[in-house]
Amino acid sequence: MMHLSRIVAGAGVLALGASLVACSADSGASSDSYSIVFLASSSQNGYNQAVYEGIEQRAAELSDELGITIDTKIQDGQFDANTQLSQLQNAGTTGQADAVVVVPHDGPALNAAFPLGSDLPVVSVLNPIGPDINEMEPQVEGVVSTVASPPANGAELQAETVVDYCADIDPCKIGLLAGLLNSPLDIERVDAWKGVLEQHDNIEIVGTVEGAYDRDQSLTAVSNLLQANSDINGILSNADQQTLGAQIALENAGIDPASVFLTGGGGTVEAVQAVRDGIWTNDFLNFPVSMGSAALEQAVNALRGETVESVIDADSIVDMGPIVTREDLEAAPDYTGEWNG
Template sequence: MRKFGMVLAATGLLLSAVGCSQGSSAKTGGEGGSESVAVVLKTLSSPYWKYVEAGAKAAGKDLGVDVTIVGPSAESQIMEQVNMIEDSLNQSPSALVVSPSQPDTVVPVLEQATQSDLPVLLIDTDAEFEGKTSFIGTENYTAGQEGGKLLASMLQKGDKVALIAGALGNEATDKRIKGAKEALEKAGMKVVAEQPADSDKTKAMSVMENILQKDPDIKGVFSANDDMALGVLRALDAKGLKVPVIGTDGTVEAVQSIKNGKLAGTIAQSPYDMGYQGVENAVKAVKGEKVEERIDSGIDVITKDNAQEKLEFLQSISK
C-alpha cells in the first residue's frame, strides 16, 4: 500500500473510541500520531465491515495517524449511527469518514460538519450534500448488474428468479437490486419475488422459505449481500433444491462456500481498499492535497474458477 513519507503536522487528537453502548468500536494508529480520523461504518458486526475496518486500521498504522472506528450493532440501526457520528464530531477529529446506512437521514449532521471546514469523505454508499470531500467505493448499480448477468448466464430465458434486498432505505443494497433486476429482465428472466431481509442471514432464510411456498419452482436467486445469500442457501438446502445463488461482497464465508460448490458466485467489492483509501484520502484532505471527488474501488466477479485465490487474500488480511 502507498505510504506518506513524513510525520503529519499536529492538530486535534481524537479521544478514546466513542459510540452507543450497543455498537462496536476500535482504535488504531501510529504511536504519538497527532492527526486523527474518525470512521463511522454501518456496523462492525459483519465480515464485510470487518474488512473495511481492517483497511482503515492498516492505513492508520502506515500513515502514523490516530484512527477511531465505530459502528452500530446492525445496519438497520439508523439513529444509532447518527448518534455515533455526532459523538465522533464532538471529539474534534481532523477528518470524518462515513458509510451512511440511510443517506437522507445522515446528511443534515454531515452538512453541519462541513460548515466547519472538516473534511468529510463517504465510503461504500454515497450521499449528496454541500462540502463533501469525496466518495470512495464501488458503483453499487454496476455491481448488481454484474451479479444479474452472472446469474442469467446460468439460467434459461423465462426462468423464475428471486431478489433478496437489504434493509428498506439502504441505498447501496437498493442500487444492487435495481442493477440485478434490470440485467436479469433484459436477459429474459422473470422476477417473481423481491423481498428485503435486512442484510441478515437468519431473516434471509425465513424470507426465502416464504418465497418458496408461493413459487417452489424458483430457478435462481440474487442477494444484495453475502450473509443473505448464505441464508437463502440454507432454505434451499432444507428443501433439497439445487438453485444457483449469487451474493454480493466477497466475504470469506461466501468465497469458501463457492469453493465448496455451494454458493454459485459473488460480486466482490474491495472493502479493505475502501477502508484504507478512506483514511488515506482523509489525510490528504487534511494536508490540503488534491482529492478526487469520486474514487472507484472496483469490483471482482468470483466463481469457483478463482475462489481459491480470493480466499487466500481474504485470509491474509483477516489475521
C-alpha cells in the same frame, strides 16, 4: 480475527483513474496527533467491522511512517438514518474528532448534516453522501473523498450473470434477496436487477425478500419464498451473509444449492470458498479492509494538506474480480478474500 488477503494496493495507486483534488493548507493544520471517528452503518455488521479493521491497520502504519499519532474510534449507526445523521452532526460541532470516515446507511439523508460548521473532512465508504447514489464525485462541501463504486453498475453486472445462466431455461424462476428494502443503496440495486431481468421474457421474478445482511433472517425469508416456489432456479443476493442463509434454506428444502443459480456480494472467505467448491455460481467481490485503509489515508492526507483522491473506485482497489466464478478462482489459487462474514 479476520483472514486477510495480502493483495492491498499501495499508496498512490489505490484506484485507477481516480480524480485528484488538492487540499489547501487551510483544510487541516499540521499536527502530530489526529483523532478520526468511524461512523459505521452498524458496528455489529461484519462488513463495517472489516472496514474498521482496514482503518485501524492503516492508522497504525501511517503513525509509524509519519511519526505521528492517529487514534481511531467507532460509533454504531444501528442501521438507522437518524442515528447516523445525529452522529455526523455531533462530530462536526463537538470538536472531538479531526476527521470522519463513514459507511452511510442512507447517503442522501446524510446530506442534511452539511455544512458541518467546521473544516472537518469526511470520507465516505461503500456509497456516496448526497442526493445521487450513483455519483461518486463528492456532492457536498466537506466530503473530500468517496471510496466506492456506483451500486447500479455492480447490480447490473450481477443480473447479467443471471441472464447468462437462464439462457436455455424457460421459465427461469429467480428470487431476489436484498439487504434492507428501505435503504437507498438497496433500492438502487433492486431497481437495477429488475431493469436487466425484466428485459428477458423467460425470466420470472418470483419474489423480492429482505435479508438484512444477516444469515438467519435470510434463511427465514428464503424458506418462506421456497414454500410457494419449490421449483426455483436461482437466488440473486447482494450480500454473502444473506446467501449463506439462502444456501441453508435451499438445503432444508431438499434443493442442492449447486443445482441452481446462487450468488452473493462481499467477497467473504466463506463466499470465495463456496464458489471454489462449485456450491455458488459466482460472487461479487468487495474489499472492505482495503477500502477502509484507503479511506483513512485520504482523511489523513486532507488533515495534512496533501493531495486527496476525490474518488477511489472500490472495484479496482484490488486486482481481482469484481465478479468471480470457479474458473476465475482456479486461476488465482492463493486468493481467499479479505474478511469473514
